[in-house]
Amino acid sequence: MPTVSANGITINYLLEGDGPETVVLVNGLADELETWDGQVPALLEAGYRVLRFDNRGIGKSSVPQGPYTSRLHADDTKALVDHLGLTDFHLVGTSMGGMIAQEYALAYGSDLRSLTLSCTYAAPGPYSTRMFRLWEEMAPVNGIPFIMRDVVLRAFTVPFFTERSAELPQFEQASAFMEMSVEAYLAQLNVILTHDTRDRLGEIAVPTLVQAGEEDIIIPVSLSQELHTRVAGAEWRTTRGGHACLWEFPEEFNVALLDFLGRQRKTAG
Template sequence: MPTAHVNGIDLNYQLEGEGPETIVLINGLADALESWDFQVPALLDAGLRVLRFDNRGIGASDAPAGPYTSRLLADDAKALVDHLGLTDFHLMGVSMGGMIAQEYALAYGSDLRSVTLACTYAAPGPFCSRMFSMWGDLAPALGVPFVMRDVTLWAFTVPFFSDRPDEAKEFEEAMAGLEMPVDAYLSQLNAIQTHDTTDRLATLTVPTLVLAGEVDILIPTSLSHELHEQIPGSSWATVPGGHACIWEHPDPFNSTLIEFVRAHSH
């Protein structure tokens, strides 16, 4: 895959499709661009051109010393789309990617036709802050793969483990085999720990969909709904599943996203 030297680092990216409308996808914590494999075929079939990339700290992108912030990662995304000459596009971010997308929409809203914020929040609050503090303590002691094994239990629903054991095992093995240095993980973790757009969301004018898994317990659905309530005129939708709804139930997730994008296309 190609790389672009932007914002002082090399970012690994993949740009696919020939459609007249472009959607840019931003990954979550410790997720490389392959995390969108369950979305990209549907987006391409819908006639969209799709850009996805590895955030700094993951995959084949550079992992400079941190800590990182959601605004820094948004500036990386801005530098990449400028490098590629992309304008007037749709933006989708999930989890940490949704935090990055908020910062992007607030800083560079004129670039966007729409923004979708999935499984994310305006600020972590006391529950998520405690969880992330534990991850930060666990990673140096037991390694990032151990933490990701724990994340699997938070991200998927109980029926996924009982009804689809082969898929569950596949995801567990992928997360347990994650090759991400502890320093890079902690640098990305800082972005979700310090993210806070609460006092600025009222100024957001980009057409916005806030999307959540119905039973998300990692970033509770209620936090996503609070985000929706803080963005004037935003749309709200839920889909089956929890925090990993993009993988556990991709079809309803994809159709909800595509319907919103089409409503705000040329």
């Protein structure tokens, strides 16, 4: 996969398809660009060009000293899309990626045709903050693969473990062989601990979809609903699953996403 030097770091990215409109996908905490393997084929089939990349701190992108912020990651994203000459694109972020996408829309909204914020919040609140502080304390002691085992348990719904056990090894093995350092993990974890756009979301002026997994307990649905109420004119959609709904029920997630994107296309209406 190609890399570029942008915003003082090296960013590993993958640009696929040749459609007239581009969808830019932004990953969550401790997730590489493969996060979107369940979505990219559907987006390409729908005629979009798709850009995905490793955030700073993970994968084949640079791992500079932290802590990182959602605005810093948004500036990385801006530097990448500018290098590639992309404008008037659809920006989609999940979890931490949704926080980065919020900051991008606030700082560089004129770049965007639409904004999708998936399984994310405007600010963490007391419940999520306590969970993330626990991970922060556990990571130096137990290591990142141990933390990711806990994430898997919380991210999927209970029926997934009983009814689809054959699919579990791919997620558990990915967690077991995580190569992310503790320092890089903590640098990214700071993003979700410090992110707060509550007082600025009224400035977002692009068509926006806020989507949540209806059983999300990592980022409770109530926090996504609060985010939705703060973005003027935003659409609201839930899909089956928890925080990992885009992995557990990718078809339903894709239907919701493509329905929204399709209504924002240049040819729509």
